[in-house]
Amino acid sequence: MCGIVGVTCLQGKLSSPAKIIRKCLEKLEYRGYDSVGLASIFKGMIVVRKGKGKIEEVHRRMNFDGVPGNTVIGHTRWATHGAPSDNNAHPHIDCGRIVAIVHNGIIKNYMELKKKLIAKGHIFRSETDTEVVAHLIEEYLNKGFKPYEAFKKAISHVKGSYAIAAIIISEPNTIFFAKKDSPLIIGIGDGFNFIASDIPAFLEHTRRIVVVKDFEVGYITPTNVFIENLHTGKIVDLSKRLRFISWTAEMAAKAGYPHYMLKEIHEQPRALRETINGLGEEIEQAANMIINARRVFITAAGTSFHAGLVLDYYLNSIAGIATIPLIASEYSKYVRSVKHGDLLIAISQSGETIDTLMAVREFKKRGAKILAISNVIDSAIPRESDLTVYTRAGPEIGVAATKTFTTQVLVELATVLKAAELNNSLDVSEIADLRKQLEKTPKIVEKTIMKHEAFVNSIAEIVHRKNSMYYLGRGLGVPIAMEGALKLKEIAYIHAEAYPAGESKHGPIALVEKDFPVLFIVLDDENSENILGNVTEMKARNALTIGLIPEHFEEFKEVLDHSIKIPLHDHLISPMTYTPILQLLAYYSAVKRGYDPDKPRNLAKTVTVE
Amino acid sequence: MFQYRLKAVVLAGGRGERLKPITDCMPKSMVRIVGKPVIDYVLEGLSKLPLDEIIVVLSHKKLAKYVEEKWGRTLSITIVYQKGKGIDAAILSAKDLIRSPNFVLAYGDIVVNPKAYIRTLETHINSGAEASMLLSPKLDVESYGVAYISENKIVSISEKPVPEKAESTLAVAGIFVLPSTFLNYVEEHGFTEALNMLAKEYTVVPSFWEDWWVDIGYPWDILKANEYVLRDLRFSHISSKATISSKAVIEGPLIIDDEAEISHYAVIKGPAYIGKNSFIGDHCLIREYTSVEENVIVGAFSEVKHSSIQPNVTVSSYNYIGDTVIGESSVLGPHTVTLNILPSGVKVSRLHPVRVKGKLLTKLGAIIGCNVYIGANSTLFAGSIIKSHEKIKPHSIIMQQRSTL
Incomplete structure (x- = not known):
């Protein structure tokens, strides 16, 4: 996801268009924040200022507000193709500096187009998919096409998803645009017009908007808006499309959801699907690093640490590789034992978590290899690692991690299955079965959320009145329970603790009294009989028992006060199918207690202090 | 343009x-x-x-x-x-x-x-x-x-x-x-x-x-809506045109609307609503999630909880009204009692059991139509439906339930 914006105005209609664009970009920062840039046309030249980093940092270096010109486009980036860098930041220009372009989306056939263009002598400055469009436009301009025709020709070659805005020097007061699958909105002003990825970006300047639809192309000038269908050439009647926004539309970023967290919980099927699609050869490299390592350490903090415990389970139980999981801030205990040949797997959503980064540096210093799992391309931890496996969850705005956890688990399982294949620790047919299950996971997660949302909401009605809760599981259920308890603590501020169910008898059960809520993670594995015993034990003490159970586990329904039935699947994918239910439970409990789940008190999304 | x-x-x-x-x-x-x-x-x-x-x-x-x-x-x-x-x-x-x-x-x-x-x-x-x-x-x-x-x-x-x-x-x-x-x-x-x-x-x-x-x-959706709307009350709103006895006890949050009258020793425990021009008699107990709509009379010594009393209803003295909806212009004679716990096993769409002292109970009183007259000393079993315009003799015991219950 990226954010794009553009404005074109009559001389003097807006004071400092570049400053306005910078402010618009700040509102679009939720769509991506790893690099930023803008371009304008001034005195027959294209001016580009761009760089890696957050808007505020790059602005300090580049002084965006000082960019002259009345036609300006801007971009805030979330890297998909090419790491965040000054060169890969948008806008992108062609060889002759006559075109500048910003793009949100993924151009699927860019490699093919790039090869053709290189063959024609075009020189590329970046590794992005976007740059091909700038060169394509140049190609047609050089063939003698008029700017708008050249733009349309170029777009007709592009496959994939896009919202594109382009400026061309020969028409200094025009911004050309095209849209497919990525959002694009036009804001109509008096003597100026805007284009942007969402409405709030320009809402303080105009409240009259037109939503651009898929396969539409056109241009804006300070006084005119033109839209037509790319294929049919049918011109859009703007009077039918125009809408007036009479209130502050703060919701755009949340796409119909009341909170980012709920949006991100619901986005998990998609995030998982994209992560599966994004799995590449790095999985095999990672698997090789693991099987060739002397010892495997796993480190992370918070939710990522729970993903680390899942990895610990996978490596031991699937690939027969012993691991040492450690909480990142506690790394110092281990450093003396670290030697050449050891491997540290560091998991961090942001790739900037300071505790994890410190552990990486210390291990590296002592000769360990580093394998990172991260959601942010080329962030600090991936940069300092030997290899990184990326999740494709997209930006996560809610402070409580949701989709990044499940996607972390997914890449872990894919990696461990590869390792098991390489070291022959698991039957080929079993591996194939599990891969099939993995492929189906996004759909199972979707179905589970759809089927249970109301039921989880009704359980939250009970939970939100409690002050304390236990989460119990066995085996792979333990990290799931820990993640569930963490979510409830983080956003609903309810004291929650997770234990291996067998441990409850060794202490925690002393606190259990009438109606004390205990949630059980019951998986379809070898522990089910034992955990049934644990449930009965809690029931005997009049605890309020809630269970997430495989749908055919009839005997559990009788002893549980509330049971949530999860569709049958291999227990190894449970962290991805069970956790969304626990996320929803925490979410609805928080909302019922009147808290904002997106902004839990005392917490930050990325922890950058030790 | x-x-x-x-x-x-x-x-x-x-x-x-x-x-x-x-x-x-x-x-x-x-x-x-x-x-x-x-x-x-x-x-x-x-x-x-x-x-x-x-x-x-x-x-x-x-x-x-x-x-x-x-x-x-x-x-x-x-x-x-x-x-x-x-x-x-x-x-x-x-x-x-x-x-x-x-x-x-x-x-x-x-x-x-x-x-x-x-x-x-x-x-x-x-x-x-x-x-x-x-x-x-x-x-x-x-x-x-x-x-x-x-x-x-x-x-x-x-x-x-x-x-x-x-x-x-x-x-x-x-x-x-x-x-x-x-x-x-x-x-x-x-x-x-x-x-x-x-x-x-x-x-x-x-x-x-x-x-x-x-x-x-369904009628019980009215009770649910009352409950939610009243639960969202953040503070009490008492009309300057209402008359409240100095001996009444009022606990918020609640709304007492224009011209309503709360008589001596009545206790109102919010969240609750007392509508326009309604009268709450001496020694009444109006409990949580009750909505008494306009022009209603609640006679002395009556208790009302989690109920909706639609306009122009008269509830006479010594009534117990729980989890009940009373339709417009009905009259409940003295000592009318609504029982409000459904027998276990009865399932009602959109009505969910509540946990009371460890037990799961489904609570529903009576659903009383409009222009009903209920004679003194009558008892209405949980889930009773009284048809509109019905006249019920004193000392009746009503057990009729709708088939959908």
């Missing part, structure tokens, strides 16, 4: 079969929830949207008169009488008046925070989709339409699915933004199928409602 015109259609017609006998004397949308008819909750929500016309489809003159008087000056209201039965007929009654490319469709029997209307339209505008609809997680899928979402788009709608087979628990929450072509689909295929066709042909995006939401379908 440009003008964006958006209209809204409110479906407030029909007889309210499932709400009988409460709706025998008043249309469904006129049922009072904490001092206001249901239609006010809908129009209040719609009044927050940039609409240039609200078409109210209805069947009762009484409702038309009320809507015109209450909202006619502040909103541009057009009244249309419903031709034919059912939701299809209701929507199509407004067809010729909807001349905008898109329109807002709102059910006339929904009680929800006005923000739900804003969110639905915002989602629509921001997404650029052809249609959007509000969804709310609901347990009793068998009494709602449910929507299945994939990739943040609604892919299918099923009407009142069997719970075990339901693929989704996200209920269609009665607020939509639809393209006018939808009306043609309704004409040919009926409402639910039209929604499915819309989902197939166009992009329909969900708008998500995480807070409470009540569709006034």
